[in-house]
Amino acid sequence: MVPRLMTAFSGPLLEIERRFLDAMPEIERWLRGQWQEHTPPFYGSVDLRNAGFKLAPVDMNLFPGGFNNLDATFLPLCVQAAMAAIDRICPDARRLLLIPEKHTRNLFYLQNVAQLAAILRLTGLDVRLGSWSPEIDRPTPVALPDGSSLLLEPLLRSRSRLGLEGFDPCAILLNNDLSAGIPPILQNLDGQFVLPPLHAGWALRRKSNHFAAYDEVAGDFARLVGIDPWRINPYFSVCSSVNFHERQGEDCLAANVDAVLGLIREKYQQYGIEETPYVVVKADAGTYGMGVMTVKDAAQVTGLNRRQRNKMSVIKEGLAVSQVIIQEGVHSYERVGSGSDEGVAEPVVYMIDRFVVGGFYRVHSGRGKDENLNAPGMHFEPLAFETSCSLPDHCQNPDAAPNRFYVYGVVARLAQLAASLELERTAPIEEQVACA
Amino acid sequence: MVPRLMTAFSGPLLEIERRFLDAMPEIERWLRGQWQEHTPPFYGSVDLRNAGFKLAPVDMNLFPGGFNNLDATFLPLCVQAAMAAIDRICPDARRLLLIPEKHTRNLFYLQNVAQLAAILRLTGLDVRLGSWSPEIDRPTPVALPDGSSLLLEPLLRSRSRLGLEGFDPCAILLNNDLSAGIPPILQNLDGQFVLPPLHAGWALRRKSNHFAAYDEVAGDFARLVGIDPWRINPYFSVCSSVNFHERQGEDCLAANVDAVLGLIREKYQQYGIEETPYVVVKADAGTYGMGVMTVKDAAQVTGLNRRQRNKMSVIKEGLAVSQVIIQEGVHSYERVGSGSDEGVAEPVVYMIDRFVVGGFYRVHSGRGKDENLNAPGMHFEPLAFETSCSLPDHCQNPDAAPNRFYVYGVVARLAQLAASLELERTAPIEEQVACA
Numbered sequence: 001m002v003p004r005l006m007t008a009f010s011g012p013l014l015e016i017e018r019r020f021l022d023a024m025p026e027i028e029r030w031l032r033g034q035w036q037e038h039t040p041p042f043y044g045s046v047d048l049r050n051a052g053f054k055l056a057p058v059d060m061n062l063f064p065g066g067f068n069n070l071d072a073t074f075l076p077l078c079v080q081a082a083m084a085a086i087d088r089i090c091p092d093a094r095r096l097l098l099i100p101e102k103h104t105r106n107l108f109y110l111q112n113v114a115q116l117a118a119i120l121r122l123t124g125l126d127v128r129l130g131s132w133s134p135e136i137d138r139p140t141p142v143a144l145p146d147g148s149s150l151l152l153e154p155l156l157r158s159r160s161r162l163g164l165e166g167f168d169p170c171a172i173l174l175n176n177d178l179s180a181g182i183p184p185i186l187q188n189l190d191g192q193f194v195l196p197p198l199h200a201g202w203a204l205r206r207k208s209n210h211f212a213a214y215d216e217v218a219g220d221f222a223r224l225v226g227i228d229p230w231r232i233n234p235y236f237s238v239c240s241s242v243n244f245h246e247r248q249g250e251d252c253l254a255a256n257v258d259a260v261l262g263l264i265r266e267k268y269q270q271y272g273i274e275e276t277p278y279v280v281v282k283a284d285a286g287t288y289g290m291g292v293m294t295v296k297d298a299a300q301v302t303g304l305n306r307r308q309r310n311k312m313s314v315i316k317e318g319l320a321v322s323q324v325i326i327q328e329g330v331h332s333y334e335r336v337g338s339g340s341d342e343g344v345a346e347p348v349v350y351m352i353d354r355f356v357v358g359g360f361y362r363v364h365s366g367r368g369k370d371e372n373l374n375a376p377g378m379h380f381e382p383l384a385f386e387t388s389c390s391l392p393d394h395c396q397n398p399d400a401a402p403n404r405f406y407v408y409g410v411v412a413r414l415a416q417l418a419a420s421l422e423l424e425r426t427a428p429i430e431e432q433v434a435c436a
Numbered sequence: 437m438v439p440r441l442m443t444a445f446s447g448p449l450l451e452i453e454r455r456f457l458d459a460m461p462e463i464e465r466w467l468r469g470q471w472q473e474h475t476p477p478f479y480g481s482v483d484l485r486n487a488g489f490k491l492a493p494v495d496m497n498l499f500p501g502g503f504n505n506l507d508a509t510f511l512p513l514c515v516q517a518a519m520a521a522i523d524r525i526c527p528d529a530r531r532l533l534l535i536p537e538k539h540t541r542n543l544f545y546l547q548n549v550a551q552l553a554a555i556l557r558l559t560g561l562d563v564r565l566g567s568w569s570p571e572i573d574r575p576t577p578v579a580l581p582d583g584s585s586l587l588l589e590p591l592l593r594s595r596s597r598l599g600l601e602g603f604d605p606c607a608i609l610l611n612n613d614l615s616a617g618i619p620p621i622l623q624n625l626d627g628q629f630v631l632p633p634l635h636a637g638w639a640l641r642r643k644s645n646h647f648a649a650y651d652e653v654a655g656d657f658a659r660l661v662g663i664d665p666w667r668i669n670p671y672f673s674v675c676s677s678v679n680f681h682e683r684q685g686e687d688c689l690a691a692n693v694d695a696v697l698g699l700i701r702e703k704y705q706q707y708g709i710e711e712t713p714y715v716v717v718k719a720d721a722g723t724y725g726m727g728v729m730t731v732k733d734a735a736q737v738t739g740l741n742r743r744q745r746n747k748m749s750v751i752k753e754g755l756a757v758s759q760v761i762i763q764e765g766v767h768s769y770e771r772v773g774s775g776s777d778e779g780v781a782e783p784v785v786y787m788i789d790r791f792v793v794g795g796f797y798r799v800h801s802g803r804g805k806d807e808n809l810n811a812p813g814m815h816f817e818p819l820a821f822e823t824s825c826s827l828p829d830h831c832q833n834p835d836a837a838p839n840r841f842y843v844y845g846v847v848a849r850l851a852q853l854a855a856s857l858e859l860e861r862t863a864p865i866e867e868q869v870a871c872a
Binding site: 024025027028029031032033035036073074075076079080081083084086087091092094122123124125126354355388390391392 | 530
């Protein structure tokens with residue numbers, strides 16, 4: 001099942017889809033060229049929003065969860081892409097240490113970890129799971145709903161290497177986004193590949209760096225296919241020195257909200273779009289939909305009540321928010337079901353290395369098209385993409401499922417490419433490690 | 437459906453499968469290392485024989501037909517592998533010229549060409565089909581059973597480049613095995629990639645070079661996993677200067693048949709196998725199961741009647757046979773169906789670059805387990821592998837379908853690796869071309 005697009009503005013998106021299909025040889029060749037210049041992150045997932053008149057990434061996750069939500073038929077594709085990634089990064093690797101998030105009681109998340117470990121094992125790597133959580137003070141099996149179990153083991157640090165008891169890995173794959181900072185146990189490693197690099201974690205990463213890189217990528221790409229870059233790129237702006245508790249930075253926030261709303265309004269006018277513009281205010285460092293607010297008027301950010309200010313103040317791991325990004329809101333026009341069962345569907349596309357390996361929709365019933373679907377505690381139903389993103393079909397309509405998924409895969413790869421640029425530019429100056 | 441193995445000797449194969457499964461991390465790492473040293477052919481298909489006590493490649497095709505016989509669910513895997521191959525070989529390529537076999541009235545074959553073109557187009561290449569057949573003197577559409585059509589166009593040669601009217605490709609992919617020799621139109625090209633290289637065609641290629649390289653690969657691999665290399669490697673021997681018409685070389689043939697049968701007999705004794713040894717005598721240069729003979733006694737090759745000698749004398753394109761390979765026959769113990777519907781099933785594994793992308797069984801009813809299933813005019817039913825070759829499952833029996841297919845995929849990759857060595861060693865000394 002593929003969500004239907006509920007919009008009066010499907011004209012422009014059909015046009016985007018048609019352009020992408022027509023330009024497919026140029027697009028793929030351009031991407032091949034880009035990957036010669038830039039190294040893709042090991043993996044990533046991209047949240048897209050499809051507004052009919054606009055299709056854009058709104059978030060790029062470098063520590064993707066949710067691999068368990070991909071359709072099982074695409075497991076071979078994941079394995080093959082992971083093989084290609086390992087060939088490129090560390091062909092000599094034999095053992096890989098996977099470090100998941102600490103919240104070991106979230107079974108949804110642990111099923112993702114199990115799936116990820118399965119994919120990596122199928123490439124022929126010896127994979128074990130390590131944790132620096134104090135609870136994991138000995139090898140700890142965790143039962144999963146399907147009857148299998150995961151073994152979490154305490155990390156063991158020597159002078160320059162990280163491993164487990166009896167396990168000295170060549171590569172360390174983080175599925176932990178380092179929101180709580182880079183723990184000393186991960187610092188100053190020598191001769192081990194850390195994937196993605198430490199500065200990809202939220203301890204150092206900033207959404208605004210990503211979207212600045214995406215601006216460039218989207219601009220170049222839009223020139224290539226002959227579209228207005230705005231069709232695939234949300235406006236954004238940044239305020240630093242914000243302190244919601246102390247109502248510090250509210251003026252900056254209001255001014256920037258106003259400015260971004262103004263820019264959107266112009267575009268809506270230009271294209272005759274009669275929707276209400278909105279922006280999403282969110283922590284520049286952070287994830288999990290915490291510290292996120294939908295705003296349609298600058299007055300909203302100056303008149304926050306205590307509860308709202310508290311909500312905006314902290315993100316995951318209790319970290320205080322001090323810099324925020326004000327991002328153009330992109331309406332979600334994809335819906336599934338009908339009547340009271342109707343829900344908004346937000347596509348999430350998964351990549352390993354340069355390859356799109358699958359995706360699913362986050363389907364949430366009873367939420368508006370301009371609300372954040374990835375809020376904390378938010379329940380969503382995953383709806384796996386039913387076909388691959390690599391099978392566009394010129395014989396079908398531009399909005400037929402294989403073609404829509406192809407277009408999603410292209411935009412997701414633009415975000416993956418932006419992440420490459422972002423990581424290059426934010427990399428600390430240090431020596432590259434070699435595979436020991 | 438997976439063919440059942442009808443053999444009293446499943447013990448040793450179960451053991452091979454178990455060893456492969458246990459050694460999977462070592463196997464995959466070893467293969468990664470090999471691919472760092474050796475460049476895989478663009479594509480290939482390998483005919484395997486599964487005798488229960490032995491699992492071996494008996495033929496390696498560098499111009500594979502039959503892509504249309506792969507299960508549709510593995511199309512994304514083909515596309516992704518082809519993307520990786522193009523990334524590696526000619527990332528800058530925009531246009532690819534595909535040159536199929538000349539027999540344009542074979543609809544089975546043309547469906548393969550259509551599938552291959554589809555895979556390549558899905559990587560974003562602009563693909564067109566060229567032919568040097570005199571029949572194709574203008575762009576000629578050929579209707580396919582599914583209602584689609586292929587456009588075959590006459591080749592156009594400039595001083596140093598090959599293309600079509602209005603189409604100057606960077607890469608030329610041969611699906612024509614050059615049995616009739618290397619036509620002048622393909623010679624002395626400059627700045628265009630020819631895949632696979634011209635010396636991979638049967639005009640120059642010899643099976644004996646392939647199996648000599650396979651000897652080495654199988655030996656190294658057998659040491660790695662701790663098995664007798666004979667378990668995965670058929671004995672072979674070569675006679676040059678054979679002329680069946682003039683009964684020249686019969687003594688050499690008889691002596692070599694005798695020698696190979698003797699070696700097989702020793703192994704059968706060693707392992708307590710009570711089957712009758714046989715060898716397959718076939719043209720050292722050639723394909724399509726022409727010039728192939730099953731022999732159980734040296735006397736058979738000295739007492740050939742005129743009809744048999746005629747049959748052995750010519751291969752595809754009417755070429756005379758002058759060198760033959762005497763290869764250990766590997767019994768086909770895989771069978772499908774029952775009663776009069778029962779048939780022998782021979783697995784064929786498909787690869788693109790380093791990756792196994794699928795496979796199928798050639799199922800032929802009413803043929804013996806020691807007969808050649810790929811004879812001219814031979815009708816077979818393809819039976820697509822139902823799971824990928826990359827999903828071995830340690831929780832299932834070693835002979836469960838995913839595990840058997842994994843083992844097939846490993847042996848097929850050994851043959852692909854042997855083809856890399858073979859092509860390196862037989863390459864003419866010339867400059868590498870660069871992508872123009």
